[in-house]
Amino acid sequence: MTSSISTLIVRDLGQQDYEPVWQAMQTFTQQRTNDTADELWLVEHPAVFTLGLNGKREHVLEPGEIPVINVDRGGQVTYHSPGQLLFYPLLNLKRHLLGVRQLVSLLEQLVIDLLAGYQITARNRRDAPGVYVNEAKIAALGLRIKRGCSYHGLALNINMDLEPFTRINPCGYKNMPVTQCLDLGMPSNIKTIAGQLQQQFSERLGYKLLTTTTTLPA
Numbered sequence: 406m407t408s409s410i411s412t413l414i415v416r417d418l419g420q421q422d423y424e425p426v427w428q429a430m431q432t433f434t435q436q437r438t439n440d441t442a443d444e445l446w447l448v449e450h451p452a453v454f455t456l457g458l459n460g461k462r463e464h465v466l467e468p469g470e471i472p473v474i475n476v477d478r479g480g481q482v483t484y485h486s487p488g489q490l491l492f493y494p495l496l497n498l499k500r501h502l503l504g505v506r507q508l509v510s511l512l513e514q515l516v517i518d519l520l521a522g523y524q525i526t527a528r529n530r531r532d533a534p535g536v537y538v539n540e541a542k543i544a545a546l547g548l549r550i551k552r553g554c555s556y557h558g559l560a561l562n563i564n565m566d567l568e569p570f571t572r573i574n575p576c577g578y579k580n581m582p583v584t585q586c587l588d589l590g591m592p593s594n595i596k597t598i599a600g601q602l603q604q605q606f607s608e609r610l611g612y613k614l615l616t617t618t619t620t621l622p623a
Contacts, residue, residue, distance in 0.1 A: 409442040410500060413612040415603060417619050418448040420487060423455065427476060429621045430556040433495060437554060442616075443500070445606065446493040447599045450485040454573060457481055457547050464574040471569060478547035478557035480534070481577035488565030488585075490595050492602060493558040498550065501610055505550050509534055512559045515605050516544045519598070523591045533576055541584035545576060561602075562586065564593035 418426065426448055433444070454465060454473045457480035464482045465473055471484075485491065498508065513529040516536040520527040520543075527538045536544040544561045562585035575581045587593040607615060 409440050411611065411613040412442040413607055413610075413615050414442050414444045415615055415617045416444060416446045416448075416621065417599070417617060418446060418621065419619065420449045420451065421621075423450045423453045423474060423485065426450070426493075426621070427557075430493060430495060431477075433622050434551050434554050434556050437495075437497070437552075439497070441497070443497060443610075443612075444495040444622075445603065446491070446495065447603070448491045448493070449487045449489060449595065450491060452484075452486040452569065454482055454484050454569075455547075461577065464577050465572075466574065467572045469572065471572070476557075478549045480545070480547035482573045483545045483547070483560060483576060484569045484573060485560060486565050486569065488563055488593075488595070490561045490563055490599055490602075491558065492561065492599070492606075494555055494606070496555045496610075497553065498555060499553050505548060505555075508548065508555060509546055511609060512546055513544070515602055515609070516559070516561060518605060519601055520589075520591070522601075523589070525589055525591070533578060535576065538584055538589060541582040542575060543584050543586070543589075561598065563595055563598055 452471045455476045457478045460481045517527045527536050534546040535542050547557050549557050564587040570583045
């Protein structure tokens with residue numbers, strides 16, 4: 406029998422409003438025990454700006470009709486919309502002997518390796534977590550660690566309207582350029598990219614059994 410330690414539950418949620426998913430992550434993390442299997446949530450959100458715990462409102466320049474939500478992850482302001490993959494790992498970090506910096510590095514490396522498979526060179530930055538191609542940001546990172554467990558995660562731009570990024574200072578950096586998979590000549594199908602990242606993630610952390618569902622936890 407495969408234990409919960411080697412099991413990963415993948416929730417392929419499609420498009421969901423930001424706040425219910427955020428609240429479900431909080432509830433799951435609060436209620437999980439040492440025997441609870443880790444989960445990976447894959448989702449797209451309708452257009453929204455989110456401002457992290459250390460976020461400064463001054464970095465939200467002209468939000469217009471797009472809502473701004475203060476959230477409990479690290480980092481400054483970023484933008485989510487359809488065409489961007491949200492990759493939320495809900496992990497027991499002690500189980501994997503991971504610290505927060507190691508988890509950040511792991512998530513960044515997933516994207517760097519994904520892009521390398523398409524002959525695209527990408528890198529991370531110590532001063533600004535995320536993944537960059539020719540100085541343009543393609544993936545943002547923001548995590549919350551509570552009770553030794555992680556939630557929030559990675560946002561990868563795939564095939565979206567990038568204009569709203571001009572209404573903020575992305576991650577607190579003025580005039581930071583952004584890019585996406587579509588503009589780099591990569592596949593722009595979210596399911597394809599999500600599947601590749603999920604496979605890499607599972608292999609890195611040694612999961613033996615993957616269970617997939619399309620619903621949030623009850």
